[in-house]
Amino acid sequence: MKKTWTGWGPTADQPEQHYLIEPRHLAGGGDIRYVTEYLRASGWTDRSYKGGQPVVFDSPDRTVRIGYDPHAMPGGWTVSGQATGEHQPAWHATLTTAVPVEVVAGLTDALTKPRSAHAPNPWAPLEEHGWETERGQHFTAVSPDRNAWLQYHQNEAGKAHWWAGARTEHGRAWDAVFTPTTPMHLIETFSAALADPQPVMRPRGHVPTSKWIRTTSVSVRPSELGAWQQARITAARAATWARHSWASTRPRIRKPASGARPDAAVGGARARR
Template structure:
């Protein structure tokens, strides 16, 4: 059992099956580090965040029949991105971090398939790729002359859809590439009390490594993320990311 000073953290791979996670990982940095404003309607189970220029609106709204996260961009050309409830917040954050970066790198990858091919994804259909374990499929609808929306779909078995991400046809490619790069990243995602949130506990599908971590370290991860994103606007050195890899001791796998 963990001590009062420690908490048991579950490091999970593959990351696309880690469950949704804490929405604050996205909403708090957008508000505190990127200047997005939010409304206050405590009677509604939703979050609305608007970008400083009022061109982008992020909506988080529980909907058992549709996407839970939707980001709409109203400038020309307009586009949208949406994510299912079980989309790991770390993957969504890769997208929102790239979108809010005040000075995106000139050499940022723009091929959404690039990072996937580098880790062994294979062709799937006319214009798609499938993960090595066949649980994730990424495809773009349309034709080369008239490309359409992007779809990232995670499934278990034949018909059990776990989550889906959708990107409108005019979504900037570098933003979709930021999402797929996070999807391809082999780094485990950490969760606390993950047994209730994982889409499957099958050890043949997911690997779980339990590690005792100091509570103060876990609690500081979000604060460190906020400082790191805020530093992009001030030119201060970025804060190293926390909890990206499990420590090499006091661990056990399941």
């Protein structure tokens, strides 16, 4: 029997002070369960060490591993994909601890879903939300506040990588680096989450100290937080169930016997009506 997610607030359902923070790229890391509980609900295997650190999740087909270790150097998220087929070599991504979990989820949520049929364009979500693109040695998109970026970085040796980051008045806030072999649709879903203008919520005591963020104080009950998280988990479970259900019930096309016309089986079926 699956347990219902109850959130991570105290048992007494009293309103607590939280803050809506914008821009989201300066909101700080947030609670990693936003990412990990979605993976669990999507059928990923939890292989985390005793005590829960470091966190390790494997995809159902064991081709992708997601880890989180705040004590490593530099610490944060690692996402590694094995080579699959002739057209997808192995790939790797690292995201430091202060990358907002809502942005991390832009990458990790996409790994639990079928790939879209449309041709991916990582720059499109950024341009849609007012990010400026700069063409030079490196192709770069910069946020409207000039404090976050996504760059396709090419050095003199001919090597390349994707690099995203953000800064505050105190210096670099976080970095995310993707190998050039990272599937392009994952860079796009990451950039869409990064450019999303919607604020993100953080509890009191977890708001970064920066004059470059805007905060709105809100009172939220733990039951409301739990309900929001449960809705996200329920959506993941429903999508996973739907995929498995379709895979197990889709009709199988029987190949015609050797030498038979392709329409022979169809014609025979019509004759028997």
